[in-house]
Amino acid sequence: MDDIRLSPGAFAGPALSWLNVHYHGVFSAIAAFFDFWVNGIVTVLSLAPPPVVAVILAVVALLLSGWQKGLLTLAGLMLCMVLGMWDATVQTIALVVLAVLFSIAAGIPIGILLSRSARAEAAARPFLDIMQTLPPWVYLVPAVILFGLGTVPALISTIVYGIAPMVRLTVLAMAQIPQERLELGAAIGARKGEILRKIELPSALPTLLVGVNQCILLSLAMVVLAGLVGAGGLGAEVTRGLTRMEFGLGVRASLAIVMLAIIMDRVFRGAIPDVYLSRN
Numbered sequence: 001m002d003d004i005r006l007s008p009g010a011f012a013g014p015a016l017s018w019l020n021v022h023y024h025g026v027f028s029a030i031a032a033f034f035d036f037w038v039n040g041i042v043t044v045l046s047l048a049p050p051p052v053v054a055v056i057l058a059v060v061a062l063l064l065s066g067w068q069k070g071l072l073t074l075a076g077l078m079l080c081m082v083l084g085m086w087d088a089t090v091q092t093i094a095l096v097v098l099a100v101l102f103s104i105a106a107g108i109p110i111g112i113l114l115s116r117s118a119r120a121e122a123a124a125r126p127f128l129d130i131m132q133t134l135p136p137w138v139y140l141v142p143a144v145i146l147f148g149l150g151t152v153p154a155l156i157s158t159i160v161y162g163i164a165p166m167v168r169l170t171v172l173a174m175a176q177i178p179q180e181r182l183e184l185g186a187a188i189g190a191r192k193g194e195i196l197r198k199i200e201l202p203s204a205l206p207t208l209l210v211g212v213n214q215c216i217l218l219s220l221a222m223v224v225l226a227g228l229v230g231a232g233g234l235g236a237e238v239t240r241g242l243t244r245m246e247f248g249l250g251v252r253a254s255l256a257i258v259m260l261a262i263i264m265d266r267v268f269r270g271a272i273p274d275v276y277l278s279r280n
Contacts, residue, residue: 019146031152034098038151041094050086054078061267069267076259085256091233092223092260095155099219103162104212110163111170112196121171131164137225144229154226154235161222162215169211173204213268220261234260 019027045053054077062070080089114121139161143153177200185195201208227235234257241250 017145027146030156031147031150034152034155037098038091038094038155041097042090045090045093050081051078053090054081061263065267065269072266073263076263079259080256083252083256085234085237085252088232088234088237088253089256089260092220092235092257095151095158095223095226095231095233096216096219096260096264099155099158099162099222100212100215102159103166103215103219106159107163107166107211107215108170108208111167112174114167115171115174124167128164128168131160132168136161136222137228140225140229149230151231153229154222154231158219158222158226162218165214165218166211169207169214170204173207173211174200176207177203209268213265216264216268217261220257220264223257 047053048056054074057077058070058074061073077089080086114124136157139157140153143157143160147153147156181199181203182195185199190198223233223235224238225235226233227237227239230236234253237253238250238257241247241253
């Protein structure tokens with residue numbers, strides 16, 4: 001008699017297939033929602049010629065973090081143009097921006113709720129550990145089963161991949177708030193919502209921004225893997241270079257990814273002190 005081996009896949013596979021069959025309309029609506037936003041950002045960034053868009057983004061970086069980061073942004077985006085990777089870079093920017101925004105929108109509220117209860121935090125910790133230790137490509141499998149190939153499964157898997165570190169750093173940020181500030185807010189009669197908005201979140205802002213920075217870097221780390229499921233962008237160019245054995249294409253796409261990662265990391269790190277000081 002053959003040995004019967006049980007594995008997570010023995011249950012997860014049929015469950016995902018059942019969801020796909022019975023709730024296909026729901027997943028189609030979700031896919032249409034994300035497609036709308038991705039295509040919208042790409043369209044906006046494509047309204048003007050690439051040099052004009054690069055200058056506008058450089059000005060935004062200058063306003064956020066200074067003239068040095070503005071020049072870095074302009075030089076990096078110009079390099080992407082020279083490498084012939086501008087269209088793929090725009091698609092990657094759209095994916096990363098949306099992934100980071102949705103990871104923040106989900107991770108911060110969850111982290112705040114977990115910080116309110118030690119038991120809830122302890123119960124969630126194993127799941128967060130698993131989410132952060134799983135290989136990134138594992139997230140692509142269920143997303144592809146539910147949403148098919150394309151941009152949407154890559155975006156959703158990137159969002160899920162970025163939620164865990166955002167939750168962890170939110171919990172840490174809330175735990176680092178001086179108790180005296182909370183007591184002062186309660187003493188003056190502030191409601192819980194007012195304490196959260198006016199005391200807790202501004203006090204936790206530096207650590208929260210570190211979490212946002214981590215989401216950005218993790219999202220960029222998923223770019224190459226996203227190319228495996230037809231997401232487009234720079235990851236697709238790297239994948240195309242590998243499958244066709246075109247060394248030059250792979251190198252050019254890789255350089256564009258590295259440059260985009262440097263730009264986003266430096267600009268956001270430079271913006272953190274200014275945002276913090278403006279809130280205090």
